[in-house]
Amino acid sequence: MGEQKLYQASANWLKSAVDALCAAGIEVLAPTQSESGKVDLARVTSSEQVIQSYPNTAFPLKRLFLPMSEVLLEYEKGEEGDVELGPKSAPAKELVILGCRPCDAAALEMLDKVFQWDYSDVPYQEKRDRTTVVSLACSEPSPECFCTSVGGSPQGSEQSDVLVFGGANSAALMQINTAKGEKFIERLADTVTPAPEGTKLPEPTELEQKFDPQKVKGWLDENFESNFWVENSLGCLGCGTCSYLCPTCHCFDIVDEASWNRGQRRRNWDCCSFALFTLHASGHNPRPDQAARYRQRLMHKFKVFPERFGRVACVGCGRCLKNCAVGQNLLADLADIESR
Amino acid sequence: MSANGTITQTLREAAAQVLSEEKVGVVIGYGRDDGQEFSTPVFLRKAEEVKRLVFDDLCFGNLAVYLPRPEIRKMGKTGIVVKGCDLRAVNVLLRENVIKREDVLLIGVRCGGVGQPQLPKCSVCELHDPGGCDVVVGEAIEQQEVKAEQRYTEAGKIEAKPAEHRWEFWQKQLSKCIRCYACRQVCPLCYCKRCIIEKSTPQWVQTSPHLRGNLAWNVTRALHLTGRCVGCGECERVCPMDIPLGAINQKMAKVVDERFGFRSGFSAQEEAPFTTFSTEDSEEGIL
Numbered sequence: 001m002g003e004q005k006l007y008q009a010s011a012n013w014l015k016s017a018v019d020a021l022c023a024a025g026i027e028v029l030a031p032t033q034s035e036s037g038k039v040d041l042a043r044v045t046s047s048e049q050v051i052q053s054y055p056n057t058a059f060p061l062k063r064l065f066l067p068m069s070e071v072l073l074e075y076e077k078g079e080e081g082d083v084e085l086g087p088k089s090a091p092a093k094e095l096v097i098l099g100c101r102p103c104d105a106a107a108l109e110m111l112d113k114v115f116q117w118d119y120s121d122v123p124y125q126e127k128r129d130r131t132t133v134v135s136l137a138c139s140e141p142s143p144e145c146f147c148t149s150v151g152g153s154p155q156g157s158e159q160s161d162v163l164v165f166g167g168a169n170s171a172a173l174m175q176i177n178t179a180k181g182e183k184f185i186e187r188l189a190d191t192v193t194p195a196p197e198g199t200k201l202p203e204p205t206e207l208e209q210k211f212d213p214q215k216v217k218g219w220l221d222e223n224f225e226s227n228f229w230v231e232n233s234l235g236c237l238g239c240g241t242c243s244y245l246c247p248t249c250h251c252f253d254i255v256d257e258a259s260w261n262r263g264q265r266r267r268n269w270d271c272c273s274f275a276l277f278t279l280h281a282s283g284h285n286p287r288p289d290q291a292a293r294y295r296q297r298l299m300h301k302f303k304v305f306p307e308r309f310g311r312v313a314c315v316g317c318g319r320c321l322k323n324c325a326v327g328q329n330l331l332a333d334l335a336d337i338e339s340r
Numbered sequence: 341m342s343a344n345g346t347i348t349q350t351l352r353e354a355a356a357q358v359l360s361e362e363k364v365g366v367v368i369g370y371g372r373d374d375g376q377e378f379s380t381p382v383f384l385r386k387a388e389e390v391k392r393l394v395f396d397d398l399c400f401g402n403l404a405v406y407l408p409r410p411e412i413r414k415m416g417k418t419g420i421v422v423k424g425c426d427l428r429a430v431n432v433l434l435r436e437n438v439i440k441r442e443d444v445l446l447i448g449v450r451c452g453g454v455g456q457p458q459l460p461k462c463s464v465c466e467l468h469d470p471g472g473c474d475v476v477v478g479e480a481i482e483q484q485e486v487k488a489e490q491r492y493t494e495a496g497k498i499e500a501k502p503a504e505h506r507w508e509f510w511q512k513q514l515s516k517c518i519r520c521y522a523c524r525q526v527c528p529l530c531y532c533k534r535c536i537i538e539k540s541t542p543q544w545v546q547t548s549p550h551l552r553g554n555l556a557w558n559v560t561r562a563l564h565l566t567g568r569c570v571g572c573g574e575c576e577r578v579c580p581m582d583i584p585l586g587a588i589n590q591k592m593a594k595v596v597d598e599r600f601g602f603r604s605g606f607s608a609q610e611e612a613p614f615t616t617f618s619t620e621d622s623e624e625g626i627l
Contacts, residue, residue, distance in 0.1 A: 036582040058580075068518055069548045144375065234411065235381040240520035241580050257546055266548050271520070276538045289411060325526050325578035326401060327373055327380030 005176040006195035007185055013164065013172040014099060015047035016191040017134070021096055022046065024187055029064070030098040031057060041097060050099075052168040055142045060104045060247030060317065061097065065111060065127045069268045072123065072254070076262040092130040096184065102156040102163065103147045103315040105135045107247030109159050113309045114250050123267075132180040135160035136167065141207045144318025146331055150213055152315055154205040165202050175201065210331060211338045213302060213312045219337050220303040224295070228340075232333055233294035235326040240271035242320035242328070243297070248313045251277075272296045298333070347395040347449055350477040351421065354447055358419050358475070360387040364445050365416020368406050370399040381406070385415065395421070395478075397454050402572040404429040404528035407439050418444050423451040424467025428570035428605025429528040431472075435608050436568075438531055448473030450481050461573050461586075464490045472608070491597075495590035510555075516581040517554040519547065523575035523585055524561065529568050536560060558588070566592040567614050570605035599624065 010016065014030065021028045022045055029041040030050045039054040041061075074086040112128065115121040138145075138154035147153060157163040161181035165173040173195060176182055185192055243249040253270035256263055270277060273294070278287045287293045305313035314330075321329045355367045371382035371392045378398040384390060404426050406412050422430060427448060433439045448470030453462030468481040489496075498506060521537075524530045537545050537557060545560055546553035569589045576586040596602050599622055600613040613621070 034582075038582065069550055230411070234383045234406075237405065237522070237525035239522035239525035239578075240518075241522045241578070244518050244520045245580060253547070255543070255547055257548060268548050269518070274521070276534075291411070321375060323580050325522050325574075327376040327378065329373055329375050332373065332375060 005182070006199050006201075007174040007176065007192040008195045008199070009167075009172040009174060009188070009192045011167055011170055011172065012052075013167050013174075013191070014052050015050055017096075017098055017188055018044055018047040018050050020188050020191065026187070027093055027095045028098060029095065041100060055140070056101045056138075056317065057099075057104070059245065060107060060319070061100055061133075062107070062111065062247055062250070064095075064097070064131070065108070065124055066115075066250060066252070066269075069266050070123060072265045072267050074262070074264045089126075092126050094132070095127075095130050096132045096134060098134045099136045100133065101138055101317070102135050102154065102158070102160065103145075103152055103317045104247050105133050105160040106147075106152050106156055106158040107315045107317075108133070110248040110305070110309070110311070110313050110315075111250055112159075132161045132184050133159060134162040134164060134181075134184060137163055137165045137202075137205075139166075139202075139205050141205065142318065144322045144331075145207060145316060146210050146318060147316035148207045149210045149334075150312050150314045150316045154207055155201070173199070173201065211334045213306070215338045216302050216334050217306060219340050220299055223340075224299075228337070229291040229295040232336070233291045233328075236273070236290050236294050236328055237326060238273050238275060238290050238293065239325065240269075240273055241323050241325060242330075243271040243273060244269060245319040245323050247315055247317055247319075248301070272300070298330075302334070347478045348393065351395050351447070351449065352390040352393050354475045354477055355384065355393055355419065355421075356387040356390045358445055358447070359384065359390070363417065364419035366412065367393075367419035367421070367447070368403045368412070369393045369421035369447075370395060370401070370403075372396075383412075383415075393421075395449055395451075397456055397458075399423070399451075400454055400459075400574070400577055402426045402429055402526075402528050402574045404433060405526060405574075407433055407444060407528070408531045413443070417442075419447055420444060421447050421449060422470055422473065423449055423454075424465060424470045425451075425461065425570065425572045426528075427467065427470040427473065429572060431605045431608040431610075432529055432568055432570060433531070435610060435612065441608070446470070446473035446475070448476040450476065450478030452481055459573065460494070461571060467606075488597075492590050492594040494584070494587040495594050498587050499591070511551060513583050514554045514558055515551050516583055517549060517558065518581055519549045519554070519557065520580060522578045522580065526574045526578045527565070528572070528574075529565060529570070530561075536564075558583075558585075562588045562592055565589060567596045567600075567602065567612055568604055569593060 018028055018030050028044055030044045031039055031054055032042045032044060032049050033039050033051050038058040040058045044050055071087050076084045115124040141154050157175060157177050161178045162184055163175045176185055251270045251272060252267050254265060254267050256265050279285045287296060301313040321331055355369065358364050359367060367384045369382055370379035372394050373380050378400050379394055379396055381401055381403060382392050403420055407418060412418055434441055450469050453465065464486045466486050468483055524535060545556045571589060571593060573586050576584060579585060596613060602613050
């Protein structure tokens with residue numbers, strides 16, 4: 001897009017947008033806070049449910065496009081031997097995501113690359129096409145954030161149809177990036193106005209670059225076999241928390257769940273940290289220990305993915321290091337690799 | 341000064357001694373990582389590494405989870421820092437013949453409780469002083485008397501609700517489960533080489549994270565830990581979805597306590613209800 005289109009709105013833009021979209025019958029996901037204090041994007045029907053100030057949501061956008069468990073097909077055998085197939089797809093309804101952070105929006109690019117690679121994944125693409133992403137630029141990155149180390153920015157606009165600056169305590173400035181973004185602005189009617197000519201975007205928020213992915217890749221290229229993998233994975237318990245909270249991890253397992261005359265084929269999340277992930281039917285496991293599985297996770301994100309798709313499969317959200325049961329610190333491990 | 345402020349130095353000395361005398365091949369303890377909100381596991385192989393060891397109010401983890409692991413066992417005899425609550429898990433591992441006493445060197449810490457504010461389990465701790473360890477560090481702590489009714493308060497809160505509310509509550513809670521299995525992986529007593537959830541010929545428990553599968557998984561987990569769980573609370577601490585797993589564990593522990601007068605992990609020699617037969621046992625339901 002050549003000329004940048006900017007609009008301005010009140011500090012209360014998020015709530016106004018929720019109300020305008022809900023009134024138009026559009027499905028809206030916006031930041032809410034649970035009883036236990038977690039902030040997450042949830043379906044809302046009124047702006048009263050929405051909070052406007054938060055560092056980031058507990059979960060990334062992944063599950064909205066690649067659900068934890070998704071029915072790919074279902075069948076039911078009738079008494080005459082006839083078979084009815086499903087699921088019957090309903091016409092995709094428009095969905096607007098409000099208030100995700102730039103790192104989480106940027107992660108959609110990695111998912112797009114995978115799910116539109118050699119084959120366009122229909123269930124994924126349908127959900128992607130119907131969705132408008134309105135992100136909120138970060139003015140105060142959290143301690144675990146490192147987007148600037150992996151090619152992102154607290155004010156990055158990648159994969160955001162609209163990027164909003166300010167809000168909550170100050171007037172909002174909206175940067176429109178796509179046709180979907182323009183449609184979103186139209187729906188907000190008179191709660192937004194074009195920004196005066198010459199309006200500039202706020203100065204970028206500073207966030208120190210903590211490692212260089214190129215240097216990390218240089219070491220990974222040479223060190224498939226290294227004691228680093230054993231030493232740095234001793235604490236790893238092999239659960240799926242890091243992968244399941246990761247905006248870019250996308251591995252899945254396909255299972256059939258059937259009873260006598262009906263069944264479903266489901267696509268469920270899976271995780272390379274699990275011992276079962278690569279276990280062969282023969283009993284052989286090419287990744288026999290946690291060191292091999294930990295290596296896989298790092299190698300995939302910082303070597304294999306860039307080789308195949310031109311960028312690392314990490315957006316620097318920091319959820320893995322914040323939520324790890326034993327404090328496995330990806331950032332410290334990458335800095336360690338870089339220093340080698 | 342925190343309840344555990346002065347232990348670090350004596351702990352380091354104790355660890356340095358067992359490492360330099362080659363009594364152990366590794367000491368598993370807690371260290372500090374500036375990026376983390378709690379003290380994280382460290383694995384020390386040399387005496388000069390002991391400066392990485394700490395003991396403070398943020399040593400939540402139950403390090404006994406590492407004892408059965410092959411990569412740890414091949415380092416030689418394992419030295420391990422244990423709080424009283426962790427020692428209970430070690431006792432169960434000994435009782436169930438998962439580890440041998442001569443393969444571990446227990447460095448007990450007299451722990452005044454962890455967490456800021458202190459975790460609920462610490463306020464009813466009955467093992468501030470971990471008995472039966474090879475080395476014990478820290479000042480003696482007065483052991484408060486804990487009454488039976490104080491032990492199961494979390495379970496009690498949920499039991500007080502009518503049945504239909506309980507069902508509604510657990511449906512809501514278990515719907516959140518994402519099947520990351522952090523609860524299983526962090527549990528010192530979930531040491532099966534292949535969990536039943538991973539047995540797929542046939543698939544005993546559905547792996548899909550729908551309510552049906554999640555209920556099956558969580559009930560399986562609870563039953564397999566009944567009469568064994570020591571209430572260390574690690575599963576609930578690490579659950580990324582904030583499911584109150586501790587209340588489930590407490591309920592099971594309460595049933596076993598009431599029916600069999602048994603509380604798990606207070607001794608490595610104890611006879612556990614599920615591995616002993618007695619004609620005196622009550623036969624109410626399946627427990």
